[in-house]
Amino acid sequence: MSSIELKNLVKKYGDGFPAVNDISLDIADGEFMILVGPSGCGKSTLLRMVVGLEDITSGELDINGKRVNDLAPRDRNLAMVFQNYALYPHLTVFENIAFPLRLAKGKHSDNEIKQKVNDAADMLELREHLERKPANLSGGQRQRVAMGRAIVREADAFLFDEPLSNLDAKLRGQMRTEIARMQRRLGVTTLYVTHDQTEAMTLGDRVAVLKKGVLQQCASPRELYEQPVNLFVAGFIGSPPMNFLPARVEGNTLKLPIADVELSGELAEKVKGKNAVIVGLRPEHIKDASLGDNISHGVPFKAVVDVTEWLGNEQYAYIPFDSDPSLQGTLEELDRDLDGEGMRTQMVVNLDSRSRVREGQEADLVFDPSFMHVFDPESGDCLTRDDDRAAEIARDNEEQRKAALERARTRESNAAAQSAEPRQAS
Incomplete structure (x- = not known):
């Protein structure tokens, strides 16, 4: 897990237009942060700057207190889930999930890879689909495979770029629940881009609202709703x-x-x-x-x-x-x-x-x-x-976030202990 700090990040393209303009955010360890705004507000560009797919024009990006501006994407230990899933059509579900593990040649044994893939598949209800190809899966199942690939990497943070926009309304609701459950269970810092405010309000610990590359307000969903700044x-x-x-x-x-x-x-x-x-x-x-x-x-x-x-x-x-x-x-x-x-x-x-x-x-x-x-x-x-009321909402939200994270970690620890008991007995 990790904290991510954005300090006055700016992204300008060749014409000098600032697609991202002086954005500062402090994303806590284990926090679920949403970037939301209308089309062209700079939210996807900002996400790609964090993962390393876009260069940073100015400002500083720190992960766990370490400056990573000049690090290649593979060296930032971040797992990204794309809008189009980015699955390999010729590989099975198992091999798609295992791909980042095999990429780290010699780091994981075949047994370790199998264990990690099976654990992720169980979490995402994909065990019975491991030998199928992506073309034979539904949109929701493909999204789960992409999430499984992120999980096995044991990355410092998850980055999602509008992952549910290709799904129908019913599936979006189901996948929102799965993403929220997975994030709490793993306790992984998550940065999530969406234009759908329902996703923003239901998933985020905090939501950063962007307009034309400028951060308007970053607060809990309740504070945004009850105490907007503008x-x-x-x-x-x-x-x-x-x-x-x-x-x-x-x-x-x-x-x-x-x-x-x-x-x-x-x-x-x-x-x-x-x-x-x-x-x-x-x-x-x-x-x-x-x-x-x-x-x-x-x-x-x-x-x-x-x-x-x-x-x-x-x-x-x-x-x-x-x-x-x-x-x-x-x-x-x-x-x-x-x-x-x-x-x-x-x-x-x-x-x-x-x-x-x-x-x-x-x-x-x-x-x-x-x-x-x-x-x-x-x-x-x-x-x-009301600034006092806004501060009260923020404090209450942070307390609830930490309590939910602690409950999830306790459940995960108890589940791991229970699964270890049969192995010890045998």
């Missing part, structure tokens, strides 16, 4: 995404297209002097008032529903609203940054499945203003971010 992070994290509503500032009142919200205290001071701000509301924080759910100090409003989508356990309602020309440019630029298809002036509401609201009806809705995020339209900064 508009971009708030818009990228969450499904359905956060609603962004223009709001005029009139004294201590925010005039949203759907309702007026009275401000007090620190937030009232922060918006003083601004003509307008952008208000973020998560879809699940807007409720159907007719269901009788009591929201203390809630802001009620009525709105005509344009479209509804009922999914069994929940229901989405889409509500148009009037845009503000002075803020529309900011919102359209944000949408382009998020790979959107064009900013629609509509709000998404995640209603309880009990709701009987249907398209064309006027709905009685309510939201808790304490869940509201307020953003400066010029800088994009989140004015409602």
Whole structure:
């Protein structure tokens, strides 16, 4: 296992454009770190810089405290799992998994290779497929073979480059669980690139959000969701995404297209002097008032529903609203940054499945203003971010990570002791 430290890493190509721009990250021993962002944000380039497939223009990369900028990929002892699996079609599953062991000529005996491959195959439920060729496997099985090859190397860290993007939705869910279980069981430091925020939120101990080669925020999934630092992070994290509503500032009142919200205290001071701000509301924080759910100090409003989508356990309602020309440019630029298809002036509401609201009806809705995020339209900064609460979430997340890692190591130690007992008895 190992720690990985990125210090002000920069990657510039021939035209001088910084694909990766001054990124610093400290990845702890045994941590599962996710790199996430829209297409072209530099996440795969950064991963390839770590493994040694891309040169580092400037900055320093340390593994276990040792500078590795100039080391060849084979000398960094990192195992990479590629998007296209990179399996050898003429070799069996066994030989594909064993390949890195055979590459280290003379280091492992045939018995050791067989033992390591069989152990990895058992972990990944591949034992019955060891004599098959990759062409005869499903996409999920091929992904397991690629993971098995990484496991037997006993590398200092695993690097995954969008490993599940070629799988269908059901298989992606299954493989997410397997990768999480494997990472905890082995306790191996893992750096994982994805554009899928579901993978990022469910797998990562921490998630680094990138935009145009620049690190926006690195935090636990919960902190990113509850305490985003800016508009971009708030818009990228969450499904359905956060609603962004223009709001005029009139004294201590925010005039949203759907309702007026009275401000007090620190937030009232922060918006003083601004003509307008952008208000973020998560879809699940807007409720159907007719269901009788009591929201203390809630802001009620009525709105005509344009479209509804009922999914069994929940229901989405889409509500148009009037845009503000002075803020529309900011919102359209944000949408382009998020790979959107064009900013629609509509709000998404995640209603309880009990709701009987249907398209064309006027709905009685309510939201808790304490869940509201307020953003400066010029800088994009989140004015409602609570640094103390963010620090508390970070501490709790780190404690949980270490506890989960310790539980996994204890289980692994107990399993190894149990497997050794029969051999001793014989």
